[in-house]
Amino acid sequence: MTLERQIQAMQTDGWCVLDNIIPADRLDDISGQVIAATNRHRNPDAPANIGHVSGFLKYDQSLAPYLADQRVVDLAGALLGHHFRISFTTATINEPGNERGGWHADWPFNQRNAGHVPAPYPDAVMHLTTIWMLSSFTGENGGTLIVPESHRASNNPTGGNGVPPEEPYPTELNVTGEAGSVLVMDSRLWHSTAANTSQDPRVAVVVRYAPWWLNLNVLMPGSEDRRILVDETGGTENLVPALPKDVFDGLPGALKPLVSHWVE
Ligand SMILES: O=C(O)CCC(=O)C(=O)O
Structure with missing residues (x-):
C-alpha cells in the first residue's frame, strides 16, 4: 500500500495494516522476550487471561529498533503533523x-477515563493506536x-451513545494480518478485545502516537495534572511509568526524540 492509499484508508475507514514492519527473522526472538517480560511484570488487575503491561518499553526494548520505522513515521507524520x-x-x-x-x-x-476529550468531540485526528x-x-x-468507519462518530460506546458495549455490532470485523505487521487505527475507532x-x-x-500538542501529563505518575484530574476526583485513568534514564540512553537514535518527554 502506498502512503497515499494508507492516508486515504485512515481517513475513510479509520484503520489500515502495514505489512512486514518487523523482520521475519526477528519475530521469534522478540515474541519470546515480550512474553517473558510480560510474565515478570503483568498487571494483576487486567482481565483474566490478558497479559497486560503498561509502560512496556521500560521493561523490554526488543521492539525499539522498529518503533520509528520510516513507514510508520511517514504515516504518523502525515496524520499528526510534525514532532x-x-x-x-x-x-x-x-x-x-x-x-x-x-x-x-x-x-x-x-x-470513562478521568482525562478525556468530552463527547461530542471534533472530527479530527488527535491520537493513533498501533498494534x-x-x-x-x-x-x-x-x-x-x-x-x-466508526472513527467519524463524535461519541463511542463508553459515552452512552446507545450502542451496548458488550454486544456484537453488525459491521464488526476481526483484523487479520501476518506476524510482523502493524495495525494502525485512529484512536477514535470503536474496537475491542476478541476472544x-x-x-x-x-x-x-x-x-500509541500523539501530536506534540496533546497533553499527556495525566498519564504520568505523580504529575500535577494527575493529582487534579485523577487523585482528587477518584476517577480511573491509565498510568504510564516513565523511562529510566539509562534505558533511554540505550535506545536507538531515531526513537529517542519520540520518547524523550517521558524520561524519569
Ligand atoms: O488486544 C487487542 O486486540 C485490543 C486491545 C485494546 O482494545 C486496547 O488496547 O485498547
Missing part, C-alpha cells in the same frame, strides 16, 4: 480462553475487533 511522539507502549497478550471485551475508543476519547503483531492475527486467536479460541497466545504490543 509527534509516543504516548503509550503496552504489552497485550491475549491468552487462550480470554473473553471478548467491550467496545471502546482509546484514550483520550474513552469517556504490533508478534503473532499472526486471525479470527480464531483474537485479531482485534473493529467497527470500520482467543486457539491453543496459542496472541502476542502484541500496543503503541
